[in-house]
Amino acid sequence: MTGTAPTDAGRVLAEALFAALRRDGDDGVGITRDSYGAGESAALDLIERTARAEGLEAARDAAANLMVTLPGSDPDLPALACGSHLDSVPQGGNYDGAAGVIAGLLALIRLRREGVALRRTLRLYGLRGEESAAFGRAYVGSSALFGQLTAEDLALPHAVTGRSLRDCLAGAGAAIARIEGRERLLDPASLAGWIELHIEQGPVLVARNRPVAIVTGIRGNLRHRVVTCTGEAGHSGAVPRWLRRDAVFAVAALLHRLDAHWQVLLGQGHDLVVTAGVLGTDPAEHAIARIPGTLRFSFEVRSQAQATLDAFHALFLEECRLIEEERGVRFAMERRIDTVPAVMDTALVERLRTLVRRLGLPEELMASGAGHDAAVFANNGVPSAMIFVRNANGSHNPREAMAMEDFMAGAEVLRLALIEGAA
Secondary structure (H helix, E strand, C coil): CCCCCCCHHHHHHHHHHHHHHHHHHECCCCECCCCCCHHHHHHHHHHHHHHHHCCCEEEECCCCCEEEEECCCCCCCCEEEEEEECCCCCCECCCCCHHHHHHHHHHHHHHHHHCCCCCCCEEEEEECCCCCCCCCCCCHHHHHHCCCCCHHHHCCECCCCCCEHHHHHHHCCCCHHHHHCCCCCCCHHHEEEEEEEEECCCCHHHHHCCCEEEEEEECEEEEEEEEEEECCCEECCCCCHHHCCCHHHHHHHHHHHHHHHHHHHHHCCCCCEEECCCEEECHHHCCCCEECCEEEEEEEEEECCHHHHHHHHHHHHHHHHHHHHHHCCEEEECCEEEECCEECCHHHHHHHHHHHHHCCCCCCEEEECCCCHHHHHHHCCCCEEEEEECCECCCCCCCCECCHHHHHHHHHHHHHHHHHHHC
């Protein structure tokens, strides 16, 4: 008996797990589960203990991700996988990533308790290092599975500790020699599909009063983790404008021009968002009477089209060159980090849409502006799809607010999709 409604027991377990994650990840302001840090490890341990207590198989894979398994009757068939991540940004929210892992765990637990006969094996992944806050490189755990971490990636320093990604992976128990060798730790052909539930990280579902949505695609992005503008420090009263090499005014001019380009491209129908999320002068040199000689900032653009990403990056480089000539400054960038866009599998999307209608939920399709591990699976040939759950107040902040009714509705869509895909 599979049923069509979430059980009270499932909701009680979900609430308990979310409460435990909040308690363990509380940093005094929000939630911090640092990638490859103690908080992320504790969250993985919690899910693993819960899975084992329910009689499910649980282990860490060669990339140090958590993998929970419900065996099917035909082990030769490719498995059907679900899951998400358990790390967070500093002072983030409790549901980003964790909702997908808990939803998958609820599904496997209920299917095992009810003895539902499935041909395909089901796998739940708790993926490590999805957030880019620590290393500037997103999707670490899933990228490692497909041999996509480069030597440059592995040398990236942690934003706070300075410890290299390589050392963090090794410390978590990953097979670092295999990862360094770009070995595929997971054969894409071994998976029949990937379904990821995640909170929406924007305001659309709240504005449209929809509890869930089905995702059609995921924006890619390109980044420079640090761009340094170097001019010349000087006395604020003694250097006239025409002799100044002011780093702050140079970067302000750059961002103003990029904003103008952004507006033009939006008017032409291009999908694009542009962000400089980290920006500042050196605190050791701060003074009201000092012309700032150095400013560092981050640069990120996102789009569903790789051509748009490349074109805007070219505009960025050209505007840097022009401002260098005009203002006597120099721009230096850390390496460009790319994450390619992804399209969700049409058949899986249609299956999820059918289930949404079957459950009597209002139907909503949307593209994801934020990145997700589903993009890595999709771009490695694994048919992939996503379920978004309504979430108020945005994401990457402590005010994430997902109603349990919405979560359980999304979790039921996931559970039924797993049954259909594995039967």
